[in-house]
Amino acid sequence: MAAQELDLAALRRVYGRTGSRWFYTRVARNARHWGWTEPGQSKWRLWRAQRRLEDVLGQKLALPTGSRVLDAGCGAGVVARAMATRFGLLVTGVDVLDFHLAEACRLSARAALADRTVFSWGDYHELPFPDDEFDGAYSMETLVHSYHPARALAEFHRVLRPGGRLVLLGPMSTGPVEELPPSARALLEPYLDAMAMTGARFYHAGNLSQLLTGAGFEVEEALDATPYYTPTTEAVHAYFRLPWEVLRRFGDPARWLNLRSTVEMYDVREYVAWYVHTAVKPSR
Template sequence: MTEVRDGLAEIGRHYDERTPIGEEFREGQLHMWYWYDREDEATLPQAVHRVTRKVTDTLGLRPGEHVLDAGCGPGETALFLARQHGVKVTGVTVSGFELARARGRAEDAGLSDLVDFRYGDFMDLPFPDGSFDAVLALESLQNAPDLGQVLRELYRVLRPGGRIAFSDFSLGEPGEPERVEQFMTTLKLPVLPTLEEWLGHVRGAGFAVEEFTQCGPRVFGMKGKYLHAAMGQRDQVAGKFGEERLAEFSRVHRGFFVPRKDQIGYAIVCARKPR
């Protein structure tokens, strides 16, 4: 258990360092973007919000339901769910910065009665069996040291008939593994499953897979559009955080951009706990 907790502390530090500038570029969200093609004129925050909608729409949320946001980031996604669907959301994160940021957002938005954020390990959750109607995990499962364990834990806290939806990176075309290794090291990924391997992990935890898609070409495949959009915000972000801190942020993320566009996929999966 000590080894797992040490790993959690490392992931927490990773997001403490990454999130402040990362969310600045994305207006309160931290996950990937989605552009249809090079001519798509959506801004970076708009492209990021497309991923939010694509993943959360698969859950079919209903007013009054209780959602677990497993790896909630700086909180904007949970607030969107509460506003858009009238659901109660409990978010967990291992990042102290994200926790404070998310709680501040909820208070500023007047949504503290619907949205609750906690510091917590999604591999060992402090909730009774069947506590939630739905689970959302946006690019957070990939940091788990044991995918089987975290999926079984999320299965446990879902009620029978409850749904889980997640998005995560997946392994695309083979070749030049050193490029993929740099990508994984940058994001602190212990594994990078293929789409089929992701589905195998989900089914192995007891879930029935209901929907899945592989949209890597419109996500990682559009990394060039991200870089262009980020450069357009560079001076604004540098003015807030300083040139030195922005340069360090860029340096530690270089490995993210090393793989070819076809080497990194992006999987969206929705599954249900049988009744």
């Protein structure tokens, strides 16, 4: 598929509308990611599930204290601060949305973490860092926005030192979108378009490992983590379905794109898989 370009306007539409910003700041407490629930754990405490997902990331990175790590698509820096405080990592976050970066810097300064979490503008397809700069890198639910996943993975490979570790967490379609049944496409495609999830056009549960190998990585694990994410899908649907219906009817639905997406994720869940890929840049 032909390479595209960064569509900043689309990302601004997804994350920048007043309603979306309110939702992420007030409801999700600045985290812009899903949650992790093991059997026996409650799915209703969304914030706890989000903290557990951050812990899964730290465990998969498995890097010693003081390691330098890239956060590709850092949002407001919630994950970066979790990696710094809970795993002792030194995190450099990049994002393409100025208002996310401003939030990330402000919140890290407030938490006295500005020395261990730094943030700057950067498109992860074209990283502003030298080769072999980082011991680790991760993408928490950001690759799904990629306009050229192979290029992004090549960049992660370039900036990691030999032996450096990469962890990718996030949703993807269960198979190539264009090969899904028409009824499934009818549900999934408008959702992907509205949420600027361009990456889903290029990779899916069946080929991301191959893309990683193609970029020079050794895939340590490709974990289908859907059962651990599904409880969050169920909980957000239960919590936000009614508020969304009210806003849809009486408000301006366009302002509440992210609230809408958390609800609509439920309708497309059959075609969405959640994976945690762990990969290593081979030592020379």
